[in-house]
Amino acid sequence: MKIAPSILSADFANLRKDIEMSEKAGAEYLHIDIMDGHFVPNLSFGEPILKAVRPYSNQIFDCHLMVENPEDYIVPMAEAGADIIGVHYESTPHIYRVLQKIKEVGCKAEVVLNPGTPIEVLTDILAFVDAVLVMTVNPGFGGQKFLPNMIGKIQRLSQVKTEQKLDFEIEVDGGINEQTIQECQKAGATVAVAGSYIFNDSNPMNKIKVLHKVTGD
Ligand SMILES: O=C(CO)[C@@H](O)[C@H](O)COP(=O)(O)O
Numbered sequence: 001m002k003i004a005p006s007i008l009s010a011d012f013a014n015l016r017k018d019i020e021m022s023e024k025a026g027a028e029y030l031h032i033d034i035m036d037g038h039f040v041p042n043l044s045f046g047e048p049i050l051k052a053v054r055p056y057s058n059q060i061f062d063c064h065l066m067v068e069n070p071e072d073y074i075v076p077m078a079e080a081g082a083d084i085i086g087v088h089y090e091s092t093p094h095i096y097r098v099l100q101k102i103k104e105v106g107c108k109a110e111v112v113l114n115p116g117t118p119i120e121v122l123t124d125i126l127a128f129v130d131a132v133l134v135m136t137v138n139p140g141f142g143g144q145k146f147l148p149n150m151i152g153k154i155q156r157l158s159q160v161k162t163e164q165k166l167d168f169e170i171e172v173d174g175g176i177n178e179q180t181i182q183e184c185q186k187a188g189a190t191v192a193v194a195g196s197y198i199f200n201d202s203n204p205m206n207k208i209k210v211l212h213k214v215t216g217d
């Protein structure tokens with residue numbers, strides 16, 4: 001499985017060091033949580049941080065937008081170095097337009113679902129997206145407990161993917177550790193975000209390696 005360390009739980013005073021460590025440990029993605037204090041009840045950081053760290057990593061920059069009016073952030077994120085831009089289905093009445101805009105600027109288009117949003121809302125856009133991010137906690141904060149009900153949702157999404165012979169990534173985000181990552185993988189997830197599990201440990205590099213190891217990489 002591909003691993004996406006979430007810098008929300010990194011040491012902000014030593015961001016470059018943590019990012020370089022995560023690449024050295026073999027993490028394929030770097031997960032960047034952009035929160036505006038409106039769509040979710042928390043503020044994180046914006047594209048200046050992305051721009052500042054971009055020169056120090058060759059990882060795939062996976063930007064998870066938790067903002068209102070996501071269309072306003074697509075061009076700034078792409079210019080700052082995003083590779084994948086994830087937009088919440090719940091954050092716009094025009095999800096298809098926003099996903100189109102992401103592709104127009106040359107990034108991969110990812111749609112994100114809150115725990116309470118069923119996969120059926122994606123029926124008519126699944127063939128268009130590069131990735132679906134299934135939130136396995138309520139968005140807004142790191143360090144929350146994995147919601148086990150989300151396993152059935154990942155399974156159903158994976159089943160649709162197989163039946164329709166589609167090839168989007170299935171990403172999971174929230175409460176991922178060495179147990180929950182294996183349950184998500186069995187259900188069909190292909191990418192896992194992990195924040196507090198990695199960065200709250202005294203040996204974060206080892207934690208990234210453990211996640212790869214338990215998922216067979
Ligand atoms: O998008 C989010 C939270 O809204 C995440 O990406 C968190 O950063 C994951 O943190 P952990 O649950 O792994 O601590």
Ligand SMILES: [Fe+2]
Pocket residue numbers: 006031032033064173193
């Ligand atoms: Fe996230």
